[in-house]
Every structure is written in C-alpha cells, then in structure tokens.
Amino acid sequence: MQAAIWLIILPLLTAFFIGISKVFYSYKLLFPLVTGSAILYLYLLISVIDHSYPPKVYSVGDWGLLGINIMVDPFSGLLLLMIALLFLPVIVFSLKYITFHTHNYFILTYIMTAGIAGMVLTADLFNLYVFLEVSSLSSCALVALKKTNKAIEGTFKYLVMSTLGSFFILLATILTYDLTGTLNMAEISVAFQDIPFQIKSILMAFFIFGYAIKIGLIPLHAWLPDSYEESPIPYNVLSSGLVMKSAVYALIRVLYILFGFDFLDETGMLQIGVVWGVVTFLIAHLLAFQQSNVIRLLAYSSIAQIAYITIGLFVGTERGLIGGNFHILNHAIMKGTLFFVIAIFHYSLTAVDIKDLKGLGFRFPLLSFTFVVASLAIVGLPPFNGFISKWLIVEAALDAGFIYAAFSILVGTFLSLTYYLKVIVTLYTKTDKTIEMKEPGLALKLPTIFLGSLCIVFGIAPSLPLSLIDKIPTFLLDHEEYISILLGG
Amino acid sequence: MVVLYVILAIVLSACLTFYRVMKGPSVSDRIVAMHAIGVMFLLVLVLLSYFFARKIFIDVALVYGVFLFVDIVIMAKYLRKPEQGGVRD
Amino acid sequence: MKKKLLTFMLTLGLWVVFAGRMNIQVMMFGTIICSILSHLLANSVFRFVHLNGGPKQIVIKITYMFFVFSAFLYDVFLSAVKVSRQAFAWNPSFSPRIVKLKTSDENSSDIGIFAHFLTCTQGALALDFDPLHKNYVIHWIDVDSDAEAETRKALIRKQEHLVAKIFHSEG
Amino acid sequence: MITPGLFYLIGALLLLLPIREKMTYILAILMTTAALMMTFYLVPGDRVQLEFLNYTLTPVKVDRISKLTGLIFTFGGLGSVIYCFRICSRANLRLIFIFIGSALTVAFSGDLFTLYVFWELMTISSSFLIIMASDGTKKTGYYYFLIQVAGGLSALWGVFLQYAATGDLALKTIEAGIPFFMIAVAIKLAFVGFHTWLPLAYGKAPFYVAVVLSIYTTKVGVYVMSRLLPGIDILAYAGLFSALFGIGMALLQTQVRRFLSYSIIIQVGYMIIGISMGTVAGITGAMFHLVNHILYKTVLFMAVGVVVYTTGKDDFENLGIMGRKLPVTSIATLVAFLGIAGVPFFNGYMSKAIIKDAVNEPLLTWGLNLMSFGTCLLFLKFIYYAFLKKSTISLDKQPALSMQVGMGLLTVMMLVIGIHPVWLESVTNMDVAIHYFDKKHLVSGIQPFLWSIAIFILIKKYVVKNYEAPLPYDLYRQIAKQVVTTGYQLSNYHDGKLTKYLLWTTSTLIILLALLLF
Amino acid sequence: MVKKLYKLGLVVSLGMFLFVLFSDIHNLDRTSKNYLSEHYISEGVQETGAINLVTSVLYDYRAFDTLGEATVLLTAATILAFLVPVTKADMLGTTFTIIVYQATKYLIPFIAVLGVYVIMFGHLSPGGGFVGGVVMALIPILLSLTYGIDFSEYKLTPNTKKVVEDIGAIGFILLGLLAVLTGNNFLANGQAGFPLGNAGELISAGLIPYLNVMIGIKVGAGLAIIFNSLMKEQ
Amino acid sequence: MELPFVVVTILFCLGIYTIITQKNLIKIVLGFTIVESSLILIFVLVSYQPGGTAPILDKAYHLVVDPIPQALALTSIVIGGSVTAVMLALVIKIQKRYRTLNVDKLRKLKG
Amino acid sequence: MIDFLPILRQIVVYVFFLTGSYFLLSTAVGMIRFPDLYTRLHASAKCLMAGGISILMGCIVLEGIGFVSLKLIILLLFLLITNPIANHVIACLDHSNTMTPNPISKNRS
C-alpha cells in the first residue's frame, strides 16, 4: 500500500517542483513535468483502486494507532476513480486553455488534488480537517486566478463561507478529541458508543453544518455560483467533480463511521437529509432556469445534482448508497463534460452567456453533440449514465418509504430539462453573425470527448463502475467491519 | 511566593493600562498602552518561568519580545489617520 | 574581516547563551551557523563602525562602555523616579515643550544610539530626527524656563560627545 | 433473435459513416426492408432475456399484438423513410432512424424498463427532429420535448409504483400507479386536455417530420395503452369526449396539418374505446384500427407534405393543387379519404366495424356513429378544397419520385386491406370471427358517410368556411409562467449581499441544531 | 432593527447550544483513561527522542498533519504572491528615522540567531520549525518595514523566497521518503532505524531536527512572501 | 471549571455575531480571528490538566498537560493565520477595486 | 554561623521586585492620568523601562550565575534597545501625523 501515500505526496512534490522550475526554467519544464506527473499519478491511482477491496490500512510513520493512518476502501476507491477519470483530462485541457498565471494554476491544482486525495484516504479526524483546508484554500486560490473584480469578489465570498464551515468542523473535531481522547476514526467510533445522545447530536450538527456549506446545500449554497462564475473553467470541472464530492465523502465518512447508521436513524438525520436534498434541488432547478450565464446555470445544476446525491446517501439503504455513489461518479463525468464544452466555447469565442452560444451547434457539431449527450444525461434521460443512477436513487427512496422524495426527483428531472433544453435550443439556433474564433486543438477536444463518451458507456454498461460501487455499502452501513479493519491495521 | 505577588502586581498594572487602550483617544495612545501591556506580559512570562520552576519559558519570553517589537513597528507604520493615506473605516 | 570576526564572536556568544549549554554539538552547530550568519550580515550591521585599533584599545573601550552603561542605568532610574512621582502626585503638573537640537554627529550609529540616551534619561523623548539639518526633535516633560532649557541642552551636548567618543574612533 | 428496432438503430449508427448519398439511400432501404422482413418472420412467443442492474429484463417479447404493431410500424417505416430520405438531411435521417427504431423496440419490449428507456428515446429523437428542423420550430420543439418528458416521467413514476407494489417489471396489465400511466398515455395519445403539443408539433414541424411523427407517436401510445391499461370503462367515455372535442377543434383549423392533427385525436378515440372494452374483439379492433389509421393518416400527411413541398404552404386553399397536377397524390388522397370515412371496401371500414361490434353500450355506439359522421363531414371539407373548389395555385416544383413511391406503397396496402380485410387477420393470426361484408355492417358503415354528404351539402358554407382559429388556452403555459415567476423571485433574493447569505447560513445552523436536539 | 434582533437571537441561541454542549461534556463522568496522551507522555521521549512532546507530536507522531499544514501556508503564500500586482510600490506608511534604521540593523543578527536557535532546539525547548520560521521571517519583514519593500526584495528577491519555500517543502517530503528508502513507511523515524540519540541533546530524535529545519525554512520564506505581498499596493 | 467554557462560548458567539452583523470587511475578518482564537482557547482547555505544565520533559517537570491538543492548536493557528492572510489580501484587493470596504457593495455577482 | 549570602540575595531580590512593581504600577497610573500622548510616552519610556530592568535584575539575582542569567541579561539588553525605539516610533507616528507642535502641551493641568 505504499502507493496510497504517493497519491498525496506526488502531487505535492509536483507542485513544489513547478514552483522551482518557474524560477529557473520558466515554461520549458512545465509541460513535461505536469503531464509526466499526471500520467504517473494515473498509474498510481489505478493500482490503488485495484487494491481497494478488501480495504487496506497504511500507517504513516509506522505508528499504528498512535499516529495517522490512511485507509483505502471501496468508498475511497470510488473517489480515487473520479480523480483518475478527471485529473489527466483536466491537466491536458488546461495546458492549452490556461494562458494566465500558468504556473500558479498548476501548482494550486496539484495541491488541491493532493488535498482531496488526503481527505479521501485519511482515517484520522484531524488530518481530515487539515486536508480539507488544503483543498479549500487552494480551491479559493484557483477561483481568484483571473483577478478580475468578479473573481476577487467570488473568492472572498467563497472563503468567508468555507472558513465559517471549517470553524464548526474544527470545533466538533476538538470536542470529539476531548470526549474520546483519540483522533483515529475507528477508535472514536468505538468510544462514541458511550457518549450521551445530546452531546453527539450537537457535534453531529456541527459536522453536518460545516460540510454542508462546502457541499452547497441550499441555503448554504450562495457562494457556489459566485465562485464558479469567474474562475478558470477547467477548475470548475475539478471543483464540481472533486472538491464538492470530497466534502460529501467526508460528511458521509464522518456520519456513517463515527456516528453510525443507528444513531443517524435515531436522531432523524436521515429524514432531515432527504428533505434537505429535496428542497435543495427543487429550488436550485428554479434558480438555474433564471440564469443567463451558462456557468452559473451549471453551478446551480451542480447544487441540484449534489442534492440528489444527498438523498441517495441519506436514504439509508444499500441501494440508496449505491445509487448515491454512482451519481457522485456520474455527476463528475457529466458536469465535467459540460464545463469542458463551455470552456472550449469560451476559449474559441469567449462565449459564456447563453445567447452567445447561438449557432455553435453548427460550428462545433461534435462538441455540441457531446454537450447534448451530457446535458440529457444530467437531466436523467435514458440511455445515459445519469438515468441509471437516478433510477437507483428513486428506487431506493421508494423502497425506504421516502415516496415524496422519489416523486420530487422526477419533478426535478423535468425542471432540469427546462433549462438544459434552453441551452441546447440556443446552440442549434442559426445566427447570421460571423464571429472571429480560435480553433480549439485536439488538446481541448480530446478530454471533452473522452468524458462525453463515458456518459454513454456508463449508461449502457453501468456494471463497469458498479462492480466497485456495489462494495461500498458494506463498509458504511455496518461500520463494525471498517472499524475492525482500521483497528487491526 | 513573592513571585506570585509580583505577577499579580504586574497584571494589575496591565489591567489599569488597558483602560488607556479602551479610551484612546488617538491611535497612538492605544499603541503606547498596548506596548506597555506587552512589556508587562513579557515580564510576567519571565516571572512565570520562576513560578512554575521551568526555565525554558524564558525562551518564550525572548521570542515574544521580538514579536512585540515588530508588532509595534508595524502598527506605527500603518495605523495613521485616513487623510494621510491610512486605511479608511 | 574584522567585522566578520566580531559578528561571528557576538553571534556565537548569543548562540551559546540561547543554547544554555556548552558541548561539542552546540559549538559545532554554532560555528557553522554563526559563520554563515556573520558572512551574510557583517557588512550591513557594522557598516559605519570603524574598528581600527589594537586589542588594547578595544579593552579600554569596553571598560569605558561599561562605565557609561552603568551611568546610563542610573540615569534611567533617576528619570523614572521623576516621572513616577508625577504619576502619583496629587496634582501633577507638566511644563512640556518641544525643541530642536542640532547634533554634530556625522555617524548614523551614534545618532541612533544617542537617541536611546535621550529617551531613557533626562526626562526627554526623541520625537523625530531631521536628517537634512541633523536636528533631533525632542520633547521635554518638565522644563519651566528657557534658561533651564539651555542648561539641559548643554548637558545633552556633553553626553553626546561622550557617546561619540566610545563608538566613534578618533582615527 | 433481435428486435427489429435494432436494424434502425444500427442504421442510425451506420449513417454516421461518411458515405456517399447513393449509399445512404441503399442503406436506408436495406435496413428498413430488413426490419420489415425480420418482423414478418417473428414467431409469437419468442423472447429474449437480459440481466441488467438487478433486474431480469425482456427486451424482446413477441406476441400477436406486438407482431401486428411491429408489422405496421416497419411497413410505415419503409414507406415514410422512402418518402423522406431525398428531402431531409443526413442528421435528420439519423434521428428518424433512432425514432423509428425506438418505437419498434417499444412495440416488442417485454418489460417496463425497456419500454420506458425507448419511450424516452423516442421523445428525445423526435424532439430533436423538431428542434433541428428550422429556427421557427425551436419553441415548438421545446414545448414538445417538455410535454413528452412530463409524460415519460409520469410513466416512470408509474413504473416505480408498479415495481414497488409487485416487485416485477414485466409488461402486463398495471396494478399500481394507474393514474400515472394514464397521464403518460394520455399525453402520447394527445387526449383532450393533454393534446396541446400535437397541433403545435405537427403544424410547425417540417412536413416529412410530421409524417414520421404521425405514424408513431400517438400509435405507440395506443399500443402501450392496450398493453398496460386495457378494459377501463371510464376511459371509453373519455375517449368519446376526446374525439368529439377533436371534431370541434378540427373544424376550426385553417392549416391542413393542424386539421389532420386534430383528426388524429378523433381516430385515437376509436382505439381508446376499443381498448377500454377490454375484450379480445375490442382490443383487436383497436389494433386493426391502429394499422388502418397509420396507413391513411400517413398517406394524408404525405399528400399534404407533397402540397407543402410543391406550393410551400399548407393552407386549405393550397390543397387545390391536387386533382390536376399531382395525379399520384390525388389518387392516394382519395383512397385515404374513403378509408378514413369508413366507406366499405376501404380499409377504415373493417376496423371501425370490429370496434362497433365490440361495443355494446348504446351511448357509445351512438357516439361512434357520431364520430364517424363527424370525420366524414370534416374530410368532405378537405375533399372540397382539394378537388371541387376552383383554385389558382400553381406548382413550384415537381414532387420527388421517392415521395410518390413511399406514398404509393402505403396506398396499395390500404387497398389490399380494404378489399380483403381477412388477409390482415390471417397475417397476424388474429381471427375476430366477423363477416365484414354482410348487410348489417355494410349499412352501419355506409350510413354516416351518406348522412354526412347530405348534411355537407346542406350546411356547406359553415363547414368550408375558414374560421378564425381561437387562441388556445394552455393551462401548462400558465403553470409554467407561475413557476418561472417563482424562480425569478427566488433569484431576486440572491442579490449578492454576503451578509444576507451569512444570515441564511447561521439560521440553518440553528434550525439544524434544533431539529437534531428536539 | 428586527433584523438586528433576529441576528442577536441567532447568536444567543447558538451560544445556548454551545453552553449546553460544554456543560454536558463537563458533567460527563469520564473514568476511562486517555490512553493516547498517556502513552505519548510516558513513552514519547523514548519513542521519538524529543523531550518537547509537542514537537514529537508535530514532527513524528502526527508529522503528516504538519505536511498538510505546511502546504496550507505555501498555498496562502502562492495566492498572495499572485494577487499582488506586478508593479511594486510601498503601501503608504510612516517613514522611519535613522534611529529606527540603526536599531533594526543591530537587531537583525540577534533575531537571526534567535530564529536558528528556536528551530534547531525545537525538540528540546519550546518552539520548533513554525515559531522559528516566524522569527526568521521577521528579518525580511523588518527590512521591508524600515527600509521599504524595494530594499527588502533587492536583498531577498521574491523568486528566491519562493524557491526557498519550495525547497523547504520538498525537503520535508524527501526526509519523509528517507524512511521509505529503508523499507519503512513514509515519515517513519525511530522505526526506520534513524538514531534517536540521547534525549536532551542537540543531535537526537532522529529526523525531527531536520524536519524542523525544513519547516523553519519553509515557514520563514512563506511568511515573508505573505507579509511583503500584503504590504504592496497598486 | 465552568467559567472558561463560558468565556469560550461568549468569545465564539461574539465572533460569529461580528461576522454576521458587521458591514466592514476588515471587521468581518476580525470576527473570523475572534472565532479562531476561541477555538484555540478550546484546544488549550481540552489539554489543560490541574497542575500540569508545558509538555517538555526536561528534568524539571512533574505533571504535564496533554501534548496532542497543543500540537493540533499549533496546526490550527497556522492554518487560521494562512486563511486570515488570504482574506486580508482579498480585502485589500477589494478596497482597491471597489473603493469601499462595505460588504454590501460587493454585488457584482448575483442571481 | 548564619549563611549570610542567601539572605542578602533574598533581600536584593525583594528590593528589585518591589521597585519593579512600583515602577510598573506608576506606568499604569501614568498611562491613565497623564494628560496627553507625549507625557504618556514618557511614562512608557522611563517608568516601564525602569520597571522592566528591576524585575529582570531581580530575576537575575534570584537565578545566580549561569546560562539562564545570561539569557535574562540578553533579554534585558534587548528591552533596553527596543523599548526606546518603540516609543520613538510611536512618537514619530504622532509627530508626523500632526506635523505641528502639540497644542495640548501648552496647557498645564
């Protein structure tokens, strides 16, 4: 399992070396360094994902339970899979797309990825907080990269909100240590069984609040579209694909492992989570329809999709977890595709408003087709991947008795079609305007089409990712197994 | 035991000095008072190392002293009245 | 080279004091670190200090310094007593005034050091320094008359001379 | 064994290849014919099973009804593809292939999952057909897509309810969630109240798109209804009501394609009534009517298409081009007219007869008669404009040969069925034991037609009058407006003030704490 | 007014929840021993060789946290470095007299030695890489304050600082990887066979002093970047 | 022992109150630092043990406090400081661009 | 024979601590009572300095000869250098702010 630690170290080392190469070699070394590292990273990711079942523990510093442990299980394997699918395409895309503060962009992207990998792998509560901060702060930095007024404003809002969330996570973490005398998640979980209900509930509320801000559940979402609007678009791919998801991951880890399913059931958190999800996506869809800026539209759509994921994960059944996790993966792919296409449009003719997209369906037939596929997938229409995961979520919700949630998801599907269709229709509306445009090269098109084709592949053959995802609930619903492995390792 | 009384005396003076921090009226007044309090706490740190019989705290006092000085310099450099280019409220 | 050596000695001394022990490890590390530091910093620290005397002169200077330092401490307490008396006085009275004082010192080290003397002793406070006219701006807390001010100024000049003697070599 | 729809889907894929135009035609004909042949040789009882997610799916399941539907779908596919491949773009042809393929797959699907997936695929492909057609159809396509997806989602919800109740996804009469299936089917059938998309889509879309859509969209609805919702009495009356509404609306139309669209609503009424009887005879009659209706309505749409193609418009006045300068079209139109009017020895006659036979409620019988009468009356208007009224419309260009071939193919089939209706029964092994040409049926078949001629002559000026089409009140648009307004209000709350956002945030925290503690 | 009251109500209720939480925790009957800290206190010196347990936690038991934290600081420095404009100018501020210049000059070696001492003795006395790094950073900060940014950046260019910072971070990771070379886990110290020496001596505790040095370098450079960036303006 | 917790609670709430009520960006940042310090204080409280001193085990100790929260506190301080620095940088930037420190004037992003 | 030295040392320590406390208290009182900034600066520069020196001297005597004393001496020297500078810096800030002789200083209270 030495490879697992490399998942965190390698991006960090790369980031630091980019910093040095900037001073001594300017741009000469950037390309080989960045791509070489990304490819190596992909290899490492695959080898770790391969060994994610049965779960394995790696003890940093050989300290065992005295120090920090990192653990790979199918749930973290899924998140790693998402990194594997998104990271190299984003890097390849960015090499051509990012023309401003290039070095800083890559430094921060690599640091962010390291932070996300750390969050995903760690089995230590405080370490989780540290890596959360690594990823949020670098994420903030990427938002500010363009340095326009809007970018600065968005960054400030993002930073304020996200720091507010972090405070509560940190508070809960400290108090958890105070109560249990340890930071290892398994040990905390064992010790938590004797802690009174009231204390645990308040702590859980703090954890949930902190992570929910980073996830962007309504009404904690306001920073999200603001931070997306002026940030470099390839970053948005990672942001909606990985940053938000890593927060979801951390929340689920904390809730299911630390507090345990029974406690969630007892406090009614499952119900709250589902209702919260429903409210979130209904409002987010309505808001998305109002947007004239495609990126804001996609941001609101992200909020809505995260809400579906939340419902899946809070339904509290095996099917729900599978559906929610599959949707985590699918949303990363679909939203990644959409952002990529918009990024290309932005690159070619600086189009970000819906009205600017007029007629691009005829200029970029393949890319527009990819956009259509991804948007239909994200709406949840067959035969694309989003449909399968939504199907699983709805079925699980019905199964668990959340009939209103299941029904609302279908309503939400309809609502989401209203705005995606608006964009699509504009794409295929002819226009007389002749606009100067830059030709997007293969470096931009290839990652886009790769992700877009995944929308179809995972829709037709969902068993590919589901073979991994199917193993996730074992270690979440019944945390005993996870705990025993972590304690034993 | 005498160390404790001295500490209490210094803390008392620090508290008294804090009145000036609150009252002002000018920024400079506050900074002077802050500086005085800082020095007093530095002395308290030294005395605490005797009180707890842990001489290593003197290192803390040294570092604190350096910080205190730089703090005052920074404040003096940038806290000026708005009409002279300071940060506006 | 002398400057570097002096810096090295001073920093090594500091290092040993900080370390709070004298053993081979501390000295080894100290030598390495202090030589690096002295190499880097010597020139900027002692830019205006001229060290052209023999060892004998240095010893004399250091003795001299010690005396001046004691006198300085005494003065500090003296002026502190003055001020604290005002603080506890039932009805404190001040007769403050701000004066300009021309200095004859050319050396900026001396100017800097003398500011300390001004501030810590004499009931005076070095407010500002005008490098163009070489004027100290001084705030006095209790000077009643112009005559007293003049005597004070004379006193200050005397002390200034003394300080210059220590730090500024005659060569 | 595979579903015939797969030929079309593969054809759509093959059309992605950069092949020459001639090859496209050959490919199209090859694939459509292959699908037809395949369907012809399907044996009822065959099925294919497939493991997907946790379900055992039955993507292909053949029985007599599905085979009949499949046959008419593939035949209609052949005709319509030939009709349109010269005049539509490659991309549109691809979409048409996907659309037809999905419709066929629906017809042969043996489980609700497959049904839903391809049902939506139909929606997607047809919507894009409309959206991509021209700038004028964007809004229509938008509307069409949304309505259809709403129907699809309703069906999906029904599927979930059915699955939750029975634990089974098999395609059979529905036990749970019937209202949702009803809504879904009603939207597809353009039932009154759910019909708003139909005249819009068929009226605005390019004529060849309308031709293709008219074959499948509503008919898939009928097929699915026969599968999932047979024998629900109340629906018969609803169907009657819908049909009468269709008659009224059709009378008011000035555009021929809109007129034909409303007439679809009428014809679907027959099928609904047949299916709602729940008897074998009723359902068979409905399915036969589906076949016939596809034939004549397609031909009529094709004919109107030719008119649009040659004169550029589809006003009633433009129909006058027929009769003199478009011989094939004129003959086809006449045959189709007689078919739709239910005149004996033409194809509509047989299925109407079966349905009338199956119905034993007097009210419904009267209703059927009224519908027949209305249909005849309406189409007399059509005929009047096409052949009787003097016209000065001139021909812009000659219709393409492929169009005429496609139309001719269907016309021949109409004649065959009309003259020898038992053939249809024998092909599909569906014997309804009815003597088509005995006195009772002949009389009841010809009566409405004759009455309508008489009445038409009497009140001709009211019938042929070009009415001001009333502005349709659309409930859905009103609802949508409300929803959008709500969204606008919500959006206004997001005025960029960080303090406001922080307030929401803190309030959420307190609410969360309160919820979890108490 | 209503809004203000509402906000006050929110905060007060938050405070009540917090108070309930704290008093619950306080009233909790905790009989079980806190085995982790007990272990650190009783075995920490032997296991890590550092007599400053905070350092042994920071640079050995939980050194991985420290890596993350160093990364956060580096990220902050990176952000600030690119947020400030390319054109350099001092933020308006009081210009100091020659008196301050002189004092600064003499203070710099003092601060330097103090910083090095705090870093190097991190495992023996209070302090360590972070504090020491901050002390070291005071040198460029003082330079900037008294002589202006231009002088400070002439002495220590931003690029140099950036490189130093990166080297510190890379050094930390490389030191951690030393253990991997010997076939142990990342950041292993005593377990990987690095000599822990006699606790209390300058050369002891295996990797810890070197990790301290790396963090010191990194933090010093990073803070200097951050401070100078905050001082600049367009 | 209740008093420190009361203080911490008040400090925490004061910080939050500052964040949500103040319009001045600098004051908002100050609110964050207040909350941060209250959290550090909690760290200290958690590690506190009656009679314990700093966990440096030279010859002169008899009882030391829990070292873990102290280490964690150090980490949190560094992280908090970094965040505050970034926030201040943004505030400076905003002041330059928008010519105001009023948070409600930051309204280029909305909807 | 009574060991004279420790008692003497104790007394010296007491004296230093006492003067130190006195000076620090007078600093505080001066801070509160003195009428304007410059006079307060005098309190800060002189009383505080003297107080600090006293306390540190007391500590040095208490400690005796050793490394710790040396450290304390260094701290003392450090204070001696920085305290006047700090006061000067503050004075300078105010002086350059107003740029005119302080009008308050004419008043006698």
Ligand code: NA
């Ligand atoms: Na270690």
Ligand code: NA
């Ligand atoms: Na740390």
